[in-house]
Amino acid sequence: MLVNQERLPHIRCAMHLNAVFASLPQLLDELPEARVQAEELQGVVVLSTRSGLHTALAIEDGHARRLDALPKRSDVRIHFLSDAHVNALFDCRGFTLPVLLRGWCSPGKLRSLRRLMGHLECVLKPDAEALASPAFELVHVHLSLGVMVRALCELIRRDAEASALMASGSQGLVAFGLLGEKRTAWLRLRGGEVTCGYGDLLEPPDAELRFTDAALARAVLADCVDVNARIGSGEIRVAGLLPLLDNLGALMQRIPRYLNV
Amino acid sequence: MSESPAFSSRYNESLRLFERAASVIPGGIYGHHSPVSVLPLASPYYAQSAYGGYYRDVDGNQYLDLMCGYGPIVLGHVTAEVEEAAEHQRRIGNCFNHPAPVMVELAEWLTTHIDGADWTVFGKNGSDMTSWALQVAREYTSRRKLLKVRGAYHGTHPWATPGHGGLIEEDKAHVHDFVWNDLESFEAQINAHGNDLAAVMITPYHHPVFDDQQWASEGFLKQVQRRCREIGALLILDDIRAGFRLNTAGSHVTVGIEPDLMCYCKAIANGYPVSACAGVAALKPAASRVFLTGSYWNGAVGMAAALATLRVLERENIPKRLARVGTVLQEGMRSLGKKHALPVRVSGPPALPYMRFENDPAFHRQQRFCALCMEGGIFLHPHHNWFLCAAHTEDDMRHALGIMDAAMGRMENE
Numbered sequence: 323m324l325v326n327q328e329r330l331p332h333i334r335c336a337m338h339l340n341a342v343f344a345s346l347p348q349l350l351d352e353l354p355e356a357r358v359q360a361e362e363l364q365g366v367v368v369l370s371t372r373s374g375l376h377t378a379l380a381i382e383d384g385h386a387r388r389l390d391a392l393p394k395r396s397d398v399r400i401h402f403l404s405d406a407h408v409n410a411l412f413d414c415r416g417f418t419l420p421v422l423l424r425g426w427c428s429p430g431k432l433r434s435l436r437r438l439m440g441h442l443e444c445v446l447k448p449d450a451e452a453l454a455s456p457a458f459e460l461v462h463v464h465l466s467l468g469v470m471v472r473a474l475c476e477l478i479r480r481d482a483e484a485s486a487l488m489a490s491g492s493q494g495l496v497a498f499g500l501l502g503e504k505r506t507a508w509l510r511l512r513g514g515e516v517t518c519g520y521g522d523l524l525e526p527p528d529a530e531l532r533f534t535d536a537a538l539a540r541a542v543l544a545d546c547v548d549v550n551a552r553i554g555s556g557e558i559r560v561a562g563l564l565p566l567l568d569n570l571g572a573l574m575q576r577i578p579r580y581l582n583v
Numbered sequence: 584m585s586e587s588p589a590f591s592s593r594y595n596e597s598l599r600l601f602e603r604a605a606s607v608i609p610g611g612i613y614g615h616h617s618p619v620s621v622l623p624l625a626s627p628y629y630a631q632s633a634y635g636g637y638y639r640d641v642d643g644n645q646y647l648d649l650m651c652g653y654g655p656i657v658l659g660h661v662t663a664e665v666e667e668a669a670e671h672q673r674r675i676g677n678c679f680n681h682p683a684p685v686m687v688e689l690a691e692w693l694t695t696h697i698d699g700a701d702w703t704v705f706g707k708n709g710s711d712m713t714s715w716a717l718q719v720a721r722e723y724t725s726r727r728k729l730l731k732v733r734g735a736y737h738g739t740h741p742w743a744t745p746g747h748g749g750l751i752e753e754d755k756a757h758v759h760d761f762v763w764n765d766l767e768s769f770e771a772q773i774n775a776h777g778n779d780l781a782a783v784m785i786t787p788y789h790h791p792v793f794d795d796q797q798w799a800s801e802g803f804l805k806q807v808q809r810r811c812r813e814i815g816a817l818l819i820l821d822d823i824r825a826g827f828r829l830n831t832a833g834s835h836v837t838v839g840i841e842p843d844l845m846c847y848c849k850a851i852a853n854g855y856p857v858s859a860c861a862g863v864a865a866l867k868p869a870a871s872r873v874f875l876t877g878s879y880w881n882g883a884v885g886m887a888a889a890l891a892t893l894r895v896l897e898r899e900n901i902p903k904r905l906a907r908v909g910t911v912l913q914e915g916m917r918s919l920g921k922k923h924a925l926p927v928r929v930s931g932p933p934a935l936p937y938m939r940f941e942n943d944p945a946f947h948r949q950q951r952f953c954a955l956c957m958e959g960g961i962f963l964h965p966h967h968n969w970f971l972c973a974a975h976t977e978d979d980m981r982h983a984l985g986i987m988d989a990a991m992g993r994m995e996n997e
Contacts, residue, residue, distance in 0.1 A: 483752075487747075490733070490760075492793065494944070494945060526947075528944065528945035529945060548605065548609060548610060548611075550609075550610035550611065550613070550617055550619050551605035551609070551610055551611040553618065553619045553623050554601050554605065554611045554612065554617065554618040554619065554623055554628065555598070555601060555602060555605060555611070556598075559623070560623065561947065561950060562945040562946060562947055562950075563793070563945045563946060564619070564620070564793070564946075564966070568747075569747075572747035572748075
């Protein structure tokens with residue numbers, strides 16, 4: 323399946339906001355040092371673009387939650403001139419600063435937000451030295467799986483071909499995670515709606531894909547592993563509604579082409 | 584999902600071979616034989632030998648073979664009459680600069696025995712024939728579009744493949760789906776594409792994976808045929824899966840339609856690589872204009888095997904035998920479901936049966952059941968219809984039911 327070139331900037335932007343930036347709550351759950359940083363950042367933070375895309379997070383006591391709707395009031399609001407502008411910032415290229423609509427009088431909050439984004443980048447794009455720590459590698463994999471299901475959601479919602487593929491096939495709840503761990507990344511397709519998240523599942527999944535170790539999960543997420551061979555050898559376990567996994571697998575392989583994480 | 588490897592010493596040699604394969608073959612095993620599609624770690628990956636209705640894997644485990652090579656084995660593995668015909672041809676030559684006389688004999692047999700067939704061509708796989716048939720329809724009608732049933736499998740070529748890799752939008756731009764047994768959905772596609780419709784491709788009954796098999800509802804196939812005739816589109820029957828297991832004159836006789844083109848493979852040669860497309864006389868000029876060839880497509884050994892297979896199928900009325908033996912299995916599975924309070928859905932013709940559990944939409948129970956059956960010594964597929972062959976007896980089916988009984992008993996206690 324090919325990448326939709328025409329919609330590429332918009333879909334990338336949606337992924338950056340709704341998959342990468344929106345993984346801050348999960349980062350705070352996973353990483354104590356990030357929680358400490360977030361305690362200095364109380365309130366509502368919004369990232370928005372002229373195209374109408376936006377993500378809002380409510381941060382309180384070192385934890386964060388995503389807000390479904392754009393709040394009327396925010397403590398920090400950063401507005402981007404275009405989808406490409408967001409993409410350039412997340413790709414760490416370009417020099418055009420976004421417009422600070424709210425928060426200009428709270429430099430401490432802005433500093434905290436910048437440090438939190440730094441933590442996020444360190445976890446999502448770690449260096450080899452950091453990955454040598456098994457504990458850090460686990461955090462990286464958890465967060466990457468979370469980003470992956472959120473990015474899948476964006477793709478299914480915004481790319482006509484991806485949406486048609488998922489609508490034409492099996493639907494249900496899918497879990498992605500490490501074998502033996504209760505917390506998983508999940509994605510639910512039901513009645514044309516797609517939702518996702520990370521945490522304990524409240525119901526048995528219709529399909530699941532589990533990695534036997536974190537290094538393999540990393541390699542799969544980077545699309546540099548023969549997945550079918552690893553399933554055959556038992557290093558990746560699959561069960562349940564395999565056509566659903568198959569369709570999502572086809573979309574998963576596209577994620578690295580959109581996201582540079 | 585279990586943390587401990589479910590892979591027991593039962594499949595160790597399979598796994599060892601797979602590890603070697605995975606380093607030199609993408610996916611280790613690809614296509615429908617891939618462990619991913621069956622039961623990774625809970626099914627054999629490699630076969631060593633086979634005879635009659637049974638086969639042995641590379642670990643020495645023996646199975647009652649209820650997949651029959653996913654269909655080609657219709658008489659039984661290593662059937663003497665077929666092997667002798669193939670061996671005779673092998674001794675005198677297989678791949679020549681020209682077709683061998685056996686090609687003419689085989690075409691004559693098929694055009695004589697397949698109801699409505701006036702000519703036949705040959706290939707090696709089902710996909711060869713469905714793709715070629717589509718080209719013939721386009722050549723004959725000067726139209727582009729194909730209608731097919733959603734979820735129906737017609738091969739691996741880009742217009743048909745259920746896979747995702749390496750495709751571009753244009754590959755399927757002229758292929759449109761309608762829903763089996765839903766004439767409203769069919770009419771909607773006719774209205775949308777009728778003027779440009781080259782053909783409708785159907786199977787004699789619907790046999791999707793991950794679902795029950797479904798016969799056509801009253802009047803469905805006849806109406807599809809009637810509308811094809813009205814708008815000048817061809818009706819192509821993909822009889823690759825069921826062909827010659829239901830009826831030696833073609834499955835269309837069983838379901839009461841008269842297709843313009845009929846595609847066969849699987850059961851035609853008891854495991855030797857031959858496929859065929861038969862057609863009505865009016866299409867012969869168009870068919871002659873659609874280029875058809877391949878390095879081995881005139882291979883005489885496969886054709887000799889096909890001729891021998893087809894003769895046995897007709898002489899011994901194998902479809903009738905398969906129906907009788909398959910009915911023992913189907914009725915037995917229904918009884919087992921009741922006995923164990925695990926309601927089952929048995930579907931498809933007795934010669935190509937399938938069973939799955941009620942209230943098991945994600946197939947977890949089904950996958951467990953098939954894994955236990957494999958441990959017990961039956962090879963069957965959790966997500967794909969099964970196949971019987973003429974070597975299977977009613978005693979074999981009772982043997983299978985005994986293993987299934989034990990599997991369901993274990994599942995009750997889990």
